Amino acid sequence: MSFNITRRTLLKASAIAAAAAPADAVSGQPAVATGGSNRIAIIGSGYGGAVAARKLAQAGKQVDLIEMGTDWEKMSPIKGRIFTTMTSPSARSMWFKTRTDMPFSYLGGMDLVNRRIDRGAGALDIEYFANMKVYVGRGIGGGSLVNGGMAVTPRRSFFEKVLPQVDAEEMYNVYFPRANSGLRVNDPAMDVVMNSPWYQFARVSADQAKRAGIGHVMVPNVYDFDYMRKEVYGQVPRSALDKQVIFGNDYGKNSLPKTILKEALATGRVNVIPMTEVRSIERAPEGAFRLQTKTIDFNGNLIENRTREYDRVVLAAGSIGTTRLLLSAQGEGTINGLPDAIGRGWGPNGNTMLARRLRTRSGWRQSTIPVMGLSNWDDSTDSVFAEIAPFPAGIDLRTGVYLALTNNPHTGTFTWNRGSQKMFLDWGPSHAEPSVRAAQKFFDRINRANPGTGYRSDLFEKHKTFSDYFTYHPLGGAVLGEATDLQGEVKGVPGLFVMDGSLIPAKIGVNPFVTITALAERNMDRLVDAQRF
């Protein structure tokens, strides 16, 4: 067996080009670069962007893959690691923050969790709105860099309710299997879950749920569980077993740079342009799309401002990034004909997080890769699918942590404010209330069945017992069949496509990345077959 970490060896001409940018560009003055005919840009390198890049490249198309974050595969390790642990954050942890901002703000009501860090182009970012914080990944691989890898195919009945415009038969026969295969989804290692100390927290929570008559679900993951077995034994460098998750994962996790993006890059037709933010999109009179881009270095220093021109643009910047680009284009009038449905149908996938006092040991060692959930899901508004999440504090807190995904009927709407040049979200506590209510009903039952257990209210902001102000799973904003046609091409704007979580209206009942990947596979098949590129 070989455990050498494979690093991409492909030369990325874009990075070199950026380093050798003309003087006027370096000075911050816009320069115009013409992409030529049939030039295709993909904005964002998460799940949708990766699928689009691979599909187009394998179809013989040359594409520019523009990513505002770091190309982590090219970063030099520090003390053997590219990414940081949750307990030793650095500039690599968060996107230009001077302090970490983790989901748990407090411990015992005290400000012990977050740490001061240097500013840099770190892996985890937070998009802040008035009543909502949205966690997003930054870097080649997007959200795949910072999530827990829980790879869940939604219940078909719920998928059909959320996306009735999509042929579920085809999705479940063709595209979900293809997505799971491409993402290297595998079942959790039951021997590690049941026999190792690293999942005691999950076993305790599952046992307490069982006493309440609530069943568990083993949750597939993209993590390599053979690697984890060796981590248990200290035979390989640790990542999941050494507090790596939301700030990136060095080993074990098959994030996109090791799977779909790797295949895309192997074609030699994908030109990766990292550290480059697309600030705006304009449609030129002759029909081409002009992207105003800003390239920075890791410390945030400006490398160049530039105008790039393309004939086709695939928006895969995630629910927030894509919606912002579309709304700003609509609001500033740089693209005519954008549909009114842009910005609508947004939701946090019913996310609400909570913690329980277990009154029994949960273990001072906790793997950061969740493998189990609790579920009563029946598609009603009482439905809850709760991930049993780790709390890798390094001490035994006798605490169970859960990310509850609920069937919240509310949706939010983004609007563009021309004065501030910012996007606003109308989501508030009243929108989140059905999620909190469903989660409380679900966990009250577990607490009642386990005397002495109860909620912790000393971890979240404002001493909330149920978080209603952050999400890991932003969905919607450019919903399939409403803002776009049934293949993801924006209505009224030929040549502009959406290929990410924006297409899914508000919720999907499980961690969404498998659905985003499968939907992108479906849409890209149709678009390429229809010669839309």
Place this chain on the structure above:
Amino acid sequence: MGSAAWAVPVLVTANAVPAVASSMKTDLAVDVVDPPYDLDHWRPKDEVPVYRGPRGHRIAARGSLPPSIRITNVGRLTAVDPSGSVEIIIRDYGNDRASSAPGRLKAGTTNPSVMWTDTTNQSGAKYKYTCRGELRPGQSIDIPLRYFVNPPFLHAEFNVLVAAWVEDQQEGDYDDNSLRIGHVPWISVF
């Protein structure tokens, strides 16, 4: 922390291939069978015996341990005398440290058609095995594991890693290696 510790052991075995199909390759898979679990109470099911001594019948402890290793011919050629290796390492459960006695939990097999050779060194209990006979495409052979410790042996709660490899001519495929983690609550034999 060397990956060398996990390199496929070099084996000198007779993994013969019929001459008529020299362009084809044998393709074998190995599975370490899951230890038993108690899903009703979410804990290891400690029912696999660990014997006192290699041939004794006195049980020193019971654990949630892989009961066997299964070799399956997943190719299209009959494999002759399939062979491979097994490694068993124990690790402290309570303190996340390598055990001071990593190779003291040993194993044999009760399958008389399997030639089982002890190659243990300081890092763990190691064995080579050869399953005598032919294994046709689609067929499997089980190698039941019989765990034992030699007294005196005293050890608090520990995990057990059972790693198995099988040799074939289909190099580099994922199913030539299998790992499972077991658990033993404690052992005390004198």
